[in-house]
Amino acid sequence: MITIKNLVKKYEHFTAVDNLNLNIDENEVFGLLGPNGAGKTTTIHMLATLLKPSSGTAIVNGYDIVNEASKVRASIGIVFQAPSSDDMLTGYENLKVHSLLYAVQKSTREKRIAEVLELAGLTERKDDQVKKYSGGMRRRLEIARGLLHKPKVIFLDEPTLGLDPASREIMWTYIQRLVKEEKITIILTTHYMEEADLLCDRIGIIDKGKIIALDTPSRLKESIGGDSIRIQVSPNSNLNFAALKGFDFIRKVEFVNDGRVIILSVCDAIHNLPVLLKNASNVDSVEYSIPTLNDVFLQLTGRDIAKEEHSEGGFMERYAQYGK
Numbered sequence: 001m002i003t004i005k006n007l008v009k010k011y012e013h014f015t016a017v018d019n020l021n022l023n024i025d026e027n028e029v030f031g032l033l034g035p036n037g038a039g040k041t042t043t044i045h046m047l048a049t050l051l052k053p054s055s056g057t058a059i060v061n062g063y064d065i066v067n068e069a070s071k072v073r074a075s076i077g078i079v080f081q082a083p084s085s086d087d088m089l090t091g092y093e094n095l096k097v098h099s100l101l102y103a104v105q106k107s108t109r110e111k112r113i114a115e116v117l118e119l120a121g122l123t124e125r126k127d128d129q130v131k132k133y134s135g136g137m138r139r140r141l142e143i144a145r146g147l148l149h150k151p152k153v154i155f156l157d158e159p160t161l162g163l164d165p166a167s168r169e170i171m172w173t174y175i176q177r178l179v180k181e182e183k184i185t186i187i188l189t190t191h192y193m194e195e196a197d198l199l200c201d202r203i204g205i206i207d208k209g210k211i212i213a214l215d216t217p218s219r220l221k222e223s224i225g226g227d228s229i230r231i232q233v234s235p236n237s238n239l240n241f242a243a244l245k246g247f248d249f250i251r252k253v254e255f256v257n258d259g260r261v262i263i264l265s266v267c268d269a270i271h272n273l274p275v276l277l278k279n280a281s282n283v284d285s286v287e288y289s290i291p292t293l294n295d296v297f298l299q300l301t302g303r304d305i306a307k308e309e310h311s312e313g314g315f316m317e318r319y320a321q322y323g324k
Contacts, residue, residue: 001026001153001185002047006056009042009209016042018209019056026152029179029186031200033293035301039209040189044155047187049073061152074102077146077154081161083138087131091122091141094130095148102149116144119178136167140174147178153185160195168195175199193293203293207301221291224299226251227269228289231262234282247276 002024009017017039024030034040045051047058049069058065061075085094095113104112117123120140130138139159146154159175160168172195179186190196196203197217205213205220213220233239239262244253249272252265266272269288277283 001028002058002060002187004043004047004056004058007043007046007053007058008055009039009046009051010054015209017046017053020206020209020211022204022211022214024185024187025201026185027179027183028201029175029188029199031188031190031196031203032206033189033196033203033297034206038207038301040206042209043206044157044187044189048076048078048155074149075152077149077151079139079142079146079154079156079159081157083142085130085138085141085145088129090127090129091117091133092126094141095145098145098148104149112148112150116147119147119181120144120174134167135163136170139163139167139171143174143178147182147184150182151184153187156186156188158190159188160190160192168192172198193297197293205297205300213296213300217293220293220296222267224291224296225265226291227266229264229266229269229273229276230287230289231264231276231280232260232284232286233262233280234284235260237280237282239280239283243279247272249275 002022004020004022007017007020008015020039020043032040032043042051046053046065047060049065049072052066057067060072063071063075065072086097089097092113095116096109099109099113114123117126120143122137122141122144125133125137130141133141143154143156143159156175160171163171175186176199178184186199188196188200200217202214202216203220204211213223215223231239240259241253241255244250244262244264249267250264251267254263255261256263264276269290273286273288277286
């Protein structure tokens with residue numbers, strides 16, 4: 001659905017995006033993650049034709065972002081980080097205005113508005129002013145609006161930022177449903193690693209304008225060593241190196257404290273720990289840890305994404321800055 005070819009964006013002496021090459025598949029949820037200033041926002045701006053690249057190009061839904069910008073824009077939807085619906089209008093009226101701006105055919109306009117309202121779970125609240133919506137309802141309306149003209153690609157900029165945990169889970173379910181029902185490709189940016197882990201088919205981590213890691217969430221976590229089990233045993237325990245060699249899920253064994261503590265690098269600790277303990281005696285204590293995407297991010301970039309401030313603003317604010 002998207003092919004990025006040697007994409008570069010320079011600002012005087014600063015290179016924001018550095019010779020980027022990337023393919024994103026049809027009907028894929030692709031997470032683009034990176035520290036503030038890493039280049040992800042600039043990349044999305046270029047894909048959305050809000051910025052012209054210094055060199056290179058990208059093909060979105062078969063159209064070149066440089067030479068066929070208007071066709072690219074007709075193929076995409078953007079859900080901004082900052083709310084952009086009109087508070088004084090109803091949910092239905094916001095969608096009606098958007099359908100007119102995007103020239104949705106009159107013969108199908110009402111049907112399409114009804115479809116996205118249903119998908120967003122807002123049919124019963126369509127005649128309420130948006131100012132009466134909860135934060136989660138407003139975010140769902142923003143996504144419904146972005147889907148109204150049936151885009152092939154939709155950009156979601158921090159879709160659950162500022163929502164409470166319950167509303168965030170509802171939004172996750174909603175995003176999974178729209179991928180299934182609308183058959184679209186999603187480019188997602190987020191600072192919530194559990195969100196990226198749950199929703200994304202693949203994740204690209206960008207830093208200093210380059211993709212430094214690209215894989216599925218599970219493989220990215222495996223790349224930094226996999227799950228870890230720490231076992232403290234009694235002196236007469238039967239859990240020794242010979243016994244451990246019989247378990248094919250164990251990747252690495254380390255003995256410390258004169259063999260009283262065994263540290264194991266394993267595959268799938270949650271499922272394999274009971275198997276391990278069933279075949280061991282005189283175990284005093286057990287601890288296990290599972291790497292997270294934040295661990296991956298920290299190891300690759302040296303920064304903790306959970307502590308990254310949401311200081312970049314939404315797409316429109318940043319475009320106003322870059323557009324100058």
